[in-house]
Amino acid sequence: MEQAQKRGLTRLLLRWPERRAELRKKFARDPGFAELCEAYEVACEAEAYWTKSTLPVGPARAREYDALVSATEQDILIRLSLS
Template structure:
């Protein structure tokens, strides 16, 4: 992320990919996640982080020389972001 004038610039492609992946992983949130992400910049930032982490995880899983410990770490990161997103959505109700 690039900081401009005190605010983070969120990579749109990563955020949209993360949002799409979250909607697939958390089907119960599909109806609300896009609306909430538009209203809450923090959730949109989490979507971007999730998109980037999932993309890195996908690359590592294809790379036969990737360190299994790092793959596990990224799996944990993705799971933690899913939990954070779920909390945000349920706290928003």
């Protein structure tokens, strides 16, 4: 799933442009951080899917994935602060 890791990193680079160097460095050196980037990508994709869904459960699922995106961002920020 290396491509999902890279897409997640790209999302984070766009989300926090002031932290680009820090994000790239951590991604290159920390496999666990790369896995967090992948988790972030998957959560963002799922949130987008459910946001567009016309199913009755769509809004609730979108909120769940939005919370997961936020929690993953917090995990990423914590991991960056431990560098």
